[in-house]
Amino acid sequence: MNQQTKSHGLVQAPTPVGTTPGYMPGFANDFETEALPGALPQGMNSPQKCNYGLYGEQLSGTAFTANPPERTWTYRIRPSVKHSHRYQKIDLPYWKSAPHVDPDVISLGQYRWDPVPHTDEGLNWxxxxxxxxxxxxxxxxxxxxxxxxxxTESMKDEYFFSADSELLVVPQEGRLRFATELGIIDLEPKEIAIIPRGLVYRVEVLEGPCRGFVCENYGQKFELPGRGPIGANCLANPRDFKAPVAAYEDREVPSTxxxxxxxxxxxxxxxxSPLDVVAWHGNYAPYKYDLRNYCPVGAILFDHPDPSIFTVLTAPSGVPGTANIDFVLFRERWMVAEDTFRPPWYHKxxxxxLMGNIYGQYDAKPQGFVPGGMSLHNMMLPHGPDKNAFEGASNADLKAEKLENTMSFMFETRFPQHLTAFAANEAPLQDDYIDCWTDLEKKFDGTPGKK
Ligand SMILES: O=C(O)Cc1cc(O)ccc1O
Ligand SMILES: [Fe+2]
Incomplete structure (x- = not known):
């Protein structure tokens, strides 16, 4: 066992050979990691007494009887239950949960927003x-x-967990550190992180201001999509997901x-500080993924496939093939299809x-859908390329072309999405969004032939 390393004020476990410092590779692996040698019991979970006087505690992210069960054993300075005094309700008025249907807001429609701007107000996670x-x-x-x-501000002596949800974090600007019970994840644009339900953490600003998108998943956890005939390779490869090594702090300071x-x-x-887990093992852990590792598979002769081929992660809903959420990535790729209208088709x-732009230009919306911006095409509402994209793609010389400088994503859910009052009234909604289709001409004149 190497000497443990000290970083970020947290004592961190040594890094396994061949990995990025501080992370262990693999999706939903059964990991083991210790920040102090011998802190992790071997061959059993609950010895009569743990090494270093640590307490053993299990964090279950699925039912005990799920198949496979996902859980992690932590060995910590104090059991979590010692952290709990009485809870007081607090108000975070901008963080809403479903069901939340504001009677004054119309969710039916095609919506698009400019990036929500930063203000002078100091804001934390x-x-x-x-x-x-x-x-x-x-x-x-x-x-x-x-x-x-x-x-714009770090949480200081302030910790959080969501019992409601796992969070998928998609940064668009700035760099954040997630100091969690199970270790440290540093996150920047072009990467994503998953913070599991129930995991305690603090978020620090490494480089601000920070803006990004979050998908809060109330349902079953995100998993890798079934690959069907694509087979074992491409899309998001399991080895590119990284879980943090153990890191702990032993800090007795008044905290919340x-x-x-x-x-x-x-x-x-x-x-x-509740970040006092010295060692852990298990398959329920936070992780990050570099979206530049995503290997897209697409049309290599003609036509435009469904965007499901670009699924990075999917959260099942219980109805086979019908996700609670698909996280879909539209990134740089070659367009080679012959005699084909190459951008997304018109559809309901x-x-x-729900889409967000991380950087660059999205092919169906060359203007107006800008980095940091979002759009919503709700259940059964028609949408597709704007007038410029339609005309451009209908008349393009169909040589092999690389879509460069493009990274957008979609949170696609089987459920209709309801706008909050913030989205409808405070965020920079583009009132003229639907005009992007107004000028699409009638080309039909009753005579055959391509027009
Ligand atoms: O609406 C969108 O832009 C997302 C999308 C992309 C695509 O390639 C096919 C269908 C689809 O909904
Ligand atoms: Fe769409």
Whole structure:
């Protein structure tokens, strides 16, 4: 066992050979990691006494009897239960949960927003979360919410967990550190992170201001999509997902723990940092993924496939083939299809489509859908290329062409998404969005031939 390393004020486990410092590779692997030699019991979970006087504690992210069960054994300085004093309700007025149907807001429509701007107000991970849409029901653990975060300040002696949800974080600007019970994840644009339900963490600003998108998944956890005939390779490869090595701090300072539970926020005082897990093993852990590792598969002769071929992660809903949420990535790729209208087709979809632009230009919307911006095409509402994209693609010389400088994504859910009052009234909604289709001409004149 190597000497443990000290970083970020947390004592961190040595890094396994051949990996990025501080991370272990693999999707939903059964990991083991210790920040102090011998802190992890071997061959069993619950010895009569743990090494270093640590407490053993299990964090279960699935039912005990799920197949496979996902859980992690932590060995910590104090059991989590010692952290809990009485909870007080607190208000985070911009962070909403489903069901949340504002009677004054119309969710039926095609919507697009410019980037939500930063303000002079100092905002952290909790106060800076701005809910745009909600879908499903947090109490029955179905559906999701989409948020924009605007973060300029680190959480200090302040910790959080969501009992409601796992969070998929998609940064667009700035760099954040997630100091979690199970280790440290640093995150920047072009990467994503998953923070599991129930995991305690603090978010620090490494380089601000920070803005990004969050998909709050109330349902079953994100997993890798079934690959069907694509087979074992391409799309998101399991080895490119990275879980942090153990890191702990032994700090006795007055702190707070905020809990999101059934859509409400509660706070309790704790006399120490809860990031005191010295060693852990298991398959329930936070992780990050570099979107530049995503290997897209697409049309190599003609036609435009369904965007499901670009699925990075999917959260099942219980109905086979019908996701609670698909996280879909539109990134740089070659367009080679012959005699084909290459951008997305016009369509209506039972699933509702929330999109965000991380950088560059999206092929169906060359203008107006800008980095940091979002769009919503709700259940069964028609959409597709704007007039310019349609004319351009209909008349393009169909040589092999690389779509460069493009990274957008979609949170696609089987549930209709409801706008919050913030999305409808405060965020920079583009009132003229639907005009992007107004000038599409009638070309039909009753005579045959391509027009
Ligand atoms: O609406 C969109 O832009 C997303 C999308 C992209 C695509 O290539 C096919 C269908 C689809 O919904
Ligand atoms: Fe679409």
């Amino acid at each position: 909790l106060t800076g979360m701005r809910t745009m849409t909600t879908a499903g029901d947090v109490n029955t653990q179905v559906g999701m919410a989409s948020h924009i975060y605007l973060v 723990l905020t809990v999101k539970w059934c859509g409400q926020f509660h706070r309790t005082d704790i006399p120490q 979809n039972i699933m509702s489509e």
